[in-house]
Amino acid sequence: MENIVIVGGGVAGLTAGYHLSQKGIKVTVVEKEDRPGGLARSFGYGDFIFDVGPHRFHTDDQKVLRFIKMVLGPDSVSIPRSSGVYFFGRYHEWPLRLSTLFKLPPSLTFRVAKDLVHRRRRTGSSFEDYIINMYGQTLYDSFFKIYTEKFLKHNPAKIHSDWAKAGIDRAVIDKKMQANTLFSLIRKTLLPKPVETEFIYPTSGGIQLFSDRLAAEIEKNGGEIRLKAGVAEVAAGKKKVEEVTLADGTKLNPDLLIWTAPIDLLCRLLEVEEPRLSYLSALLYNAEVKGEPTMPYQWCYYGQEDIVFNRISIPRNFYKGTAPEGKTGINLEVTCREGDLVWNDPEKLSSVVIEDMRRVGLIPSPDAVKALHIEKAVNVYPIYELDYLYPLQRILNHLSYIGNLLLLGRTGTFWYNNMDHSIAAGMDAAEDIVSSQRQGIHPLYHRNDFWA
Ligand SMILES: Cc1cc2nc3c(=O)[nH]c(=O)nc-3n(C[C@H](O)[C@H](O)[C@H](O)COP(=O)(O)OP(=O)(O)OC[C@H]3O[C@@H](n4cnc5c(N)ncnc54)[C@H](O)[C@@H]3O)c2cc1C
Incomplete structure (x- = not known):
C-alpha cells in the first residue's frame, strides 16, 4: 500500500494512522478542525481546560488499555467514578x-x-x-x-x-x-462490596493530550497531519475512490481511503443516494466559576424538563489541574440541531443557563460565573430513528462496491460508541490492512460488533 488517506483526525483515524505509520505505511490524515481530537478534543481559556462534555478513558479490553497507557505515559491519573442524576428536585447517585x-x-x-x-x-x-x-x-x-x-x-x-x-x-x-x-x-x-469503576484522565491539556500525542507520533513516523483541511469533494468510479479534494483545492489520490467523518457526508460527496440518517449537535456552555465545586460528581444528568441543560461536567473532579486554585470550570451541555434557532443564536440562552445553575445549586448566585464561553460541536450523537437500520444497510451495501474505501469510527459508521471502541476499531483496521497487504485481501468495511 503506497498511500493511505485518513479523513478525520479523531481517535479512530489517529489510532489507525499511528499503527499504519508504525509499519512504515505512508498516511495523510486530513482534519477539518484546527486541531486533532474530534469529539475528544479540549478547549483552553487561560488556566481553565474543558473537554467536549465529560471525557475519560475506561475499557475492559487489555490491548486498548495498554495502548492508552503507552500513549499517555506518566501523564495520567486513575480516578474512581462519581456521577449523579438530578430529578424530583434533588441529586441521586x-x-x-x-x-x-x-x-x-x-x-x-x-x-x-x-x-x-x-x-x-x-x-x-x-x-x-x-x-x-x-x-x-x-x-x-x-x-x-x-x-x-x-x-x-x-x-x-x-x-x-x-x-x-x-x-x-x-x-x-x-x-x-x-x-x-x-x-x-x-x-x-445487594452485592456485599460495591463495584468501583476506575477512569483514566490525562494530567495535562485535558483529553486532547491523547490525540495530540498520536498526531505527533504519526508525523515522527513520516506521516502527514493536515489541519483545517476539510474534504470538499470525493471522486469515485464504480469500484474505486480516485481523488479526494480538500477545501483549499489540494488533490490527493489515495490507494486506500479511510473515512471517519460522517457517513452521510460521504454519500453527499460521492453523489450517491443520501441516507436518511441524522445527528444531534450540542452547544457547550463552559463556565468559569468562583469557588470550589459544590458537588463531588464528575458529571451529572438533569432529567427535569424545566432545566435547560441535559448534563453538566466538572473537569476539576477528573483532575484538579484543569482549573486554577479556588475556581471551578463547569461544562453545561445543551443538545440541538445544527442550524436551528438555539444553534444560530446560543448567546440568547446564556442567562437561562446561569439562572438554572443557581436553581440546581451549582452556584450560590449568578455573579459567581466570571465568564461563559460557548463552543459548538457538530454531529455529536447519531439519532437512531425506529427504521434507521434500513437506510444504513442500504448505503453500506452501496459503498461496499468501492474496493479502496474503509469506514471507521463513530460518525463514519453511525455508531454510538466510546473512545475505547473507536481505538479498538482503529487498531483492528490497521492490523487488517497490514495483513491483507500480505494476503492480498482487502477490508471493505470495518466496525466493532455493536449490532451483532
Ligand atoms: C459529550 C460526549 C461525552 C463523551 N464522553 C466519553 C467518555 O467519557 N469516554 C469515552 O470513551 N468516550 C466518550 N465519548 C465518545 C467519544 O467522544 C467518541 O467515541 C470518540 O471521540 C469518537 O472518535 P472518532 O474518531 O470515531 O470520531 P470523531 O471524533 O467524530 O472523529 C471524526 C473526525 O472527522 C472530522 N471531520 C468531519 N468532517 C470532515 C471533513 N469534511 N473533512 C475532514 N475531517 C472531517 C471531524 O472534525 C472529527 O475530527 C463522548 C462523546 C460525547 C459527544
Whole structure:
C-alpha cells in the first residue's frame, strides 16, 4: 500500500494512522478542525481546560488499555467514578441504586414496586418498549421519557431500542455496574462490596493530550497531519475512490481511503443516494466559576424538563489541574440541531443557563460565573430513528462496491460508541490492512460488533 488517506483526525483515524505509520505505511490524515481530537478534543481559556462534555478513558479490553497507557505515559491519573442524576428536585447517585427509589416521593416508590411485581412485557422495538420492559412504566414516565425527549428532541416511541441499549451503556460506562433492569438494580445493590469503576484522565491539556500525542507520533513516523483541511469533494468510479479534494483545492489520490467523518457526508460527496440518517449537535456552555465545586460528581444528568441543560461536567473532579486554585470550570451541555434557532443564536440562552445553575445549586448566585464561553460541536450523537437500520444497510451495501474505501469510527459508521471502541476499531483496521497487504485481501468495511 503506497498511500493511505485518513479523513478525520479523531481517535479512530489517529489510532489507525499511528499503527499504519508504525509499519512504515505512508498516511495523510486530513482534519477539518484546527486541531486533532474530534469529539475528544479540549478547549483552553487561560488556566481553565474543558473537554467536549465529560471525557475519560475506561475499557475492559487489555490491548486498548495498554495502548492508552503507552500513549499517555506518566501523564495520567486513575480516578474512581462519581456521577449523579438530578430529578424530583434533588441529586441521586448514577447508576441508580436501590436507595434512590426510597428517596422518591412515596406514591412513586409504591408504583415502581408495583411495576416490579406486575411486569407486562411489550414486544415492540422502540426505545419506549425497551425501557418499560427494563425499568417499568413508572420510572419510564417520570425520568427516562422526559430526559430522552429533552435530550433527543424526539418522541421516544419513534426511537429505536438500540439507542437505549447503547445509551445506557454509554452513560454507565463500566459493564460491571450496568443495571439495566429493576431486578438487576436490586441484585447489584445487594452485592456485599460495591463495584468501583476506575477512569483514566490525562494530567495535562485535558483529553486532547491523547490525540495530540498520536498526531505527533504519526508525523515522527513520516506521516502527514493536515489541519483545517476539510474534504470538499470525493471522486469515485464504480469500484474505486480516485481523488479526494480538500477545501483549499489540494488533490490527493489515495490507494486506500479511510473515512471517519460522517457517513452521510460521504454519500453527499460521492453523489450517491443520501441516507436518511441524522445527528444531534450540542452547544457547550463552559463556565468559569468562583469557588470550589459544590458537588463531588464528575458529571451529572438533569432529567427535569424545566432545566435547560441535559448534563453538566466538572473537569476539576477528573483532575484538579484543569482549573486554577479556588475556581471551578463547569461544562453545561445543551443538545440541538445544527442550524436551528438555539444553534444560530446560543448567546440568547446564556442567562437561562446561569439562572438554572443557581436553581440546581451549582452556584450560590449568578455573579459567581466570571465568564461563559460557548463552543459548538457538530454531529455529536447519531439519532437512531425506529427504521434507521434500513437506510444504513442500504448505503453500506452501496459503498461496499468501492474496493479502496474503509469506514471507521463513530460518525463514519453511525455508531454510538466510546473512545475505547473507536481505538479498538482503529487498531483492528490497521492490523487488517497490514495483513491483507500480505494476503492480498482487502477490508471493505470495518466496525466493532455493536449490532451483532
Ligand atoms: C459529550 C460526549 C461525552 C463523551 N464522553 C466519553 C467518555 O467519557 N469516554 C469515552 O470513551 N468516550 C466518550 N465519548 C465518545 C467519544 O467522544 C467518541 O467515541 C470518540 O471521540 C469518537 O472518535 P472518532 O474518531 O470515531 O470520531 P470523531 O471524533 O467524530 O472523529 C471524526 C473526525 O472527522 C472530522 N471531520 C468531519 N468532517 C470532515 C471533513 N469534511 N473533512 C475532514 N475531517 C472531517 C471531524 O472534525 C472529527 O475530527 C463522548 C462523546 C460525547 C459527544
